[in-house]
Amino acid sequence: MIKGMVDYICDPENAGKRRAIFYVILVVVFASDFIASRHHIAFAWDAIPGWSAFYGFVSCVAIIAVFKFLGSVWLLKKEDYYD
């Protein structure tokens, strides 16, 4: 049963459906941040609806960009580097 579910969800033929569901989730998450009541506003940006979506996306891109750059110019070496 579990295998059947996993096979169905992961089937490459269903890639379109997966993508559609993912976009719906993004919209719902983004929209729900506008109606959630704010309990803890420690910093100014906490009051901005959709801040976390923006910050999450920027963080992800920043981490990839910065460390891919550091890796390519400095940190990454061939596997036999220490041999």
Add this chain to the structure above:
Amino acid sequence: MELFTKPSAVETFYEVVMIDWFHPSILFIAGAFLIPFLKGNVRKAYLVLIPAFAMIAVFSAGEGTYGAHSFLGHEIIFGKVDKLSLVFSYVFTLMAFIGMVYSLHVDDPGQHMAAFLYVGSSLGVVFAGDYFTLFVFWEIMAFASAYLVFARRERRSIDAGFRYLLVHVFGGVCLLGGIILHYADTGSILFGPIEHDGSMGFYLIMIGFILNAAVPPLHAWLPDAYPEATVTGAVFMSAFTTKTAVYVLVRAFAGTEMLMWLGVVMTVYGVGYAMLQNDFRRLLAYHIVSQVGYMVTGIGLGSELALNGSVSHAFTHILYKGLLFMGAGSVIYMTGKRKLSDLGGLYKTMPLTMILYMIAGFSISAFPFFSGFVSKSMIVAAANHDHKAIVSLLLVLASSGTFLSTTLKLPYHMFFGHDSGIRAKEPPLNMLIGMGIAAFLCIAIGVFPGPLYSVLPYPVDFEPYTGDHITGSLGILMFTALGFFMLLKYLHPKNLISLDTDWSYRMGSRVFMRIAKGPVGVYEGFITEVSNTIVLPVIYSLAGIGLWIDRNIVDRFVNSVAAFVLSISASVRRIQTGFLQHYALGMVVGIMVIIIIYSLMGGG
């Protein structure tokens, strides 16, 4: 001077073992030596019964101080039991049980013994009431865990194991130096909060502790050694060393501002380096650095909310990180591959392993209703509460990075992505059960955080499930996923390794060896020559005279003394085995002897 004054050793043993409280370390450490004599199913039953008994012992333990006695004029305490030590002992025994179930199929008594000694000494540290006890267990931990790296019995593992051991012996020496200075300053070896006086002793103890917590730049031993350990050994290692360090830091260094900044650096450093990894257990190892960073940040913040956050995050972290290493280990065990670039498409034949891994992934990423959500958020809330804007922003940035590589990148390349054609089966049942227990707890803690909150060291006034917290977390996570899928084509794993601070001693040792073979080698040759031509003949002739006197003058009593000396010199000769671990062990034993002599002179 009597070594043991009141109460007598027998009474103390009776008190510790039999009546008030059963020290769980005794079960593991004494129990380890029975393992080689057991076979088959009896051994399997034994391996899970001992952690089960230990769980009963700690879950039924009451607070108090047990097993205190005077040793060489100092009070040493084996059992300081309070809320802080109890909560760590709960999760340690729990994880020992899970890890043992996961490793039941392993037919290598040495590994099981090492795991038992490792767990037992971690518990010994957690209940240690004084620095002497703490230090002894601290060193047993280092040696027992190193065996779990050696036990893989491959060239790379043995090299990594030696590096691991040397770094930990260095940390142990720093800790010992700090303890001695601390004792010289305060006259006490009791373990507790240290005065933040900025003295040498303060910093040496801190270096000893943060080395085990894998704080950069003293962290490189962790991602160096953990991926080289055995499949089951890495599961134990992921749980105990860094978390005992978190425990001692909470106990002694709460509110040290420097730790707050070091912790923040750790969180970002770990996720950044994880992005560069192809060996997937090394990727997970860098996420230990990152997650322990949250705990260290909480310790640096030092408020009750922050310390509760650090302790609860250690609790949930042990379970989900164990599960991540169990999932990754299952893939190694079934496919023989350790690099993401060699894998792909495993969801077809390992769906259970994938689901269990993903539960751990959602937990470490702090998805609502998974365990990380209820613990990590306390630390971020504590930073917000203290208006530490940069700390708060960087911690949230790091949680985006956590989700990015453990829960998106790693599973994408392992279970989906490019189909490698590998059709590995699910791992053995005991491995699936071990993972199942951990997965169950990850979800149970996430849905019902109450029981976890009730065992934290301070009263909890914190509600994780508020509307804005849920939408805020989901916003971070889902839009991280968006970024991941947009940049996916740049994230293919490559056959490369990354440089880290271990470069200094891996390359530094080569410079050292060159000097050792060059100038030092010439000098050594000269010394040997002098010794052979001058010193040895003198010693031989002296020995000859001694022998003559011995034979002709001295009575049989002295004869036996000579025999004794000969036997010692024979064993001294045998000590020079050329094995590094023997020398390291010798150093530690020597250090302990020095402590005893020192305390004899100080106490007597």
